[in-house]
Amino acid sequence: MQRIWIADIGKYENQEIEIAGWLFNIRSKGKIHFLQLRDGTGRLQGVAVNGECDSASFEILNSIKMEASIKVHGTVKKDERAPTGYELAVSGIILVQNPDKDYPIAKKEHGIDFLLENRHLWLRSTRPGAILRIRNQAIITLRNFFNSRNYVLIDTPIITGSIGENPSTLFSISYFDLGDAYLAQTGQLYLEAACMAFGKVYNFGPTFRAEKSKTRRHLTEFWMLEAEVAYLDNEGNMQLQEDMICTLAEDILKLCDQELKILDRDNAKLKKITPPFPKVDYNDAVSSLQKKSHPIQWGDDLGAEDETVLSGQHEKPVFIMNYPKKAKAFYMKENPDNPDTVLCSDLLAPEGYGEIIGGSQREDDYQKLLSRIHEENLPEEAYTWYKELREYGSVPHSGFGIGLERTVTWLCGIRHVREAIPFPRTISRLYP
Numbered sequence: 001m002q003r004i005w006i007a008d009i010g011k012y013e014n015q016e017i018e019i020a021g022w023l024f025n026i027r028s029k030g031k032i033h034f035l036q037l038r039d040g041t042g043r044l045q046g047v048a049v050n051g052e053c054d055s056a057s058f059e060i061l062n063s064i065k066m067e068a069s070i071k072v073h074g075t076v077k078k079d080e081r082a083p084t085g086y087e088l089a090v091s092g093i094i095l096v097q098n099p100d101k102d103y104p105i106a107k108k109e110h111g112i113d114f115l116l117e118n119r120h121l122w123l124r125s126t127r128p129g130a131i132l133r134i135r136n137q138a139i140i141t142l143r144n145f146f147n148s149r150n151y152v153l154i155d156t157p158i159i160t161g162s163i164g165e166n167p168s169t170l171f172s173i174s175y176f177d178l179g180d181a182y183l184a185q186t187g188q189l190y191l192e193a194a195c196m197a198f199g200k201v202y203n204f205g206p207t208f209r210a211e212k213s214k215t216r217r218h219l220t221e222f223w224m225l226e227a228e229v230a231y232l233d234n235e236g237n238m239q240l241q242e243d244m245i246c247t248l249a250e251d252i253l254k255l256c257d258q259e260l261k262i263l264d265r266d267n268a269k270l271k272k273i274t275p276p277f278p279k280v281d282y283n284d285a286v287s288s289l290q291k292k293s294h295p296i297q298w299g300d301d302l303g304a305e306d307e308t309v310l311s312g313q314h315e316k317p318v319f320i321m322n323y324p325k326k327a328k329a330f331y332m333k334e335n336p337d338n339p340d341t342v343l344c345s346d347l348l349a350p351e352g353y354g355e356i357i358g359g360s361q362r363e364d365d366y367q368k369l370l371s372r373i374h375e376e377n378l379p380e381e382a383y384t385w386y387k388e389l390r391e392y393g394s395v396p397h398s399g400f401g402i403g404l405e406r407t408v409t410w411l412c413g414i415r416h417v418r419e420a421i422p423f424p425r426t427i428s429r430l431y432p
Ligand code: 4AD
Pocket: 164, 165, 185, 186, 187, 188, 209, 211, 217, 218, 219, 220, 222, 224, 226, 227, 355, 356, 357, 358, 359, 360, 399, 400, 401, 402, 403, 404, 405, 406, 407, 417
């Protein structure tokens, strides 16, 4: 007998097949058991009628527990009322393992802490399933986007000697005789080297920030896709981000319809993600926040509250451009029109989600870069190789990093980033 996946059930109408999976619900009415089966690719109702199903199998169902692993065989029947359009008329069951205990995740509402503590089991439920499938699609779409534009994938190191973003949020590890090393906060500096070799490059991997923030936007381990392009200016950089985000929203709408439904996502909001995205200068953003009595001063980076307000003002993602130099990382290029600011942009997702992308043109002038390294008190020796990129054929270049979990959180319309990654790492969570 052929073993099939539930997702392919439509090809097997009236055929005798086997499903290998788990039981996630059972209702019994006298001589009939209605079993809800899942195999990871989908869900299916099996109907076991005493007499039509062999009696040993029928007996198993009288004492079966939730999440027992079972193999079920039977005939695929069309059924208009079933969500998949099919039902299984069960002829026999093989019990693989029956739990001795009740499954901890029940139908009733559980608190988020309980669910996160049981993340290894919670993954089996409908909601995490939908979110993580959308994440999977987002990864595929992002990779395809760059691959189809002939970018070269460059895997940047996770153990690094130089500080990429912010010295105060480094995870350090002791590295043999060489002293302290750090877990990568970004692969950007290495991508800058690679773009001088390959023209246009990207990476996609885990990054680490020892951020003591307990917000719904912060993880200590998150995935970031970064792109870097030689001879690209900040305007071109924003154009690239806009194209990427529109492609992403389009693909998720097209390919994750079922998942968006499960999450009750308002698709109309995602359909509005079309070019062009609004662009707001940092100065104007600050004035508008001050008018709303936000405590922000010119020179401050935008806080989570500020971003929520700004991103709530637009139906599309909005670029906030040209931040003050002192609020941003050392590598950003000084703005020739106002040297107190840099040529950069953060992209804020709509509906109050806030920053999902940080990007900038990079400082390509050797002396200016060196002064910034000094101003920020960064250890100059660690940046020798990085400075050399400005000595051997320096060119204008730009790039950005998109945070996967924040983006997925927005696409899914959920509240917190911790649900957008299989096993979240936050300052208060290292288990499971
Ligand atoms: O703005 P960030 O810090 O930019 C960089 O790391 C640049 N080196 C990228 C580049 O230009 N190549 O981080 C980029 C994005 C943010 O916009 C956000 O989406 C995400 O990474 N991010 C986080 N996501 C979850 N938890 C955190 N603690 C995050 N910190 C940043």
